Amino acid sequence: MTSTEIIKKLFIAFSKKDEEEFYRLGEELIALEKRKKHNVVAKELKEALFSYSNSSNQNVSKRFKPNLPIPRDNDSGFPLLEIQEFYLDFDDLILSENNKYVLTQLIREIKVSEVLAVYNLKPKNKLLFSGEPGTGKTFTAQVISSVLQLPLVYIRFDAIISSYLGETATNLRKVFDFIKNGRWVVLFDEVDIIGKNRNDEHESGEIKRVVNNFLQMIDQFQGDSLIISATNHPHILDPAIWRRFDEVINFELPDEINRRELFIKYLKVMKREKEINIDGWSKKTNGFSPSDIKGMCKEAMVHAIVNGNDIITTADLEYSFSRYKERMSVRKQGE
């Protein structure tokens, strides 16, 4: 089908309120654009097709309606988790060869879980992601959920920790009861909030109980979901937490080769002058995380646009580089 034919059918599906056909045609249009190598258009269409509903319940994704209501904190009434959907590709991730390989294997294991079951084997389903901020722990969980076509359950640890005695453990229980009832990729972000060393004398008894509770729940978890815990502070995690996971993936800052790939990826959105020396920028940005490089590219684009240009120049990158350098030194002072 040509894109005009698909768009016509999309309109018809929309007027008939045929949601399934609407999404199928939308995906066909995206695949067509991808085949034409219109990657930016394909990505934008993907985001538009599956963008979140701005309607009343922003914590529930459009396509995956959970059977149970989203659990909430009794005291504040805030939701304890969010169900999110992503439509990313594995190629969106720029990682070391080793991490790419390990993650590809993990995804394959999950995809062949029925075959593994014949041999009484199970895929790994409890992962720990550790690494500096902005190295892609959350993003990787989003990519895995996209590739496995499972919704991502994002656990809000700040919401789980309650000021009321005993309520934090109740919140954890509610979260695990919820995730038992579906197949998801579950991301416990910033797990070190409750994973602080249990022997730390400054920690209260309540936190210790919560850590024990969390460990027990992780241990007992039997479902088909993939559980990922992420931390920026692996050194403060209790050794008991490490043992609970089938796999630990360390997200390192990108090397020069990966930084080059990141510049190419994040500068692709806009035309750039030929003189821009990507190799030079990759060398200069030692210590930058993928998120820093993405931010630097975005800032350069904004700089170009507000100065009335539609192509990025070396001067734009120099400006955003100096801004980032400054921000990073402030960040270091705060550590």
Ligand SMILES: Nc1ncnc2c1ncn2[C@@H]1O[C@H](COP(=O)(O)OP(=O)(O)OP(=O)(O)O)[C@@H](O)[C@H]1O
């Ligand atoms: N490895 C990567 N490859 C490509 N893009 C990346 C990568 N890592 C991060 N990014 C980009 O930077 C954004 C922020 O990264 P992300 O939130 O995943 O980092 P994080 O490790 O979870 O950080 P934090 O520990 O602060 O939560 C991502 O949404 C993505 O756009």
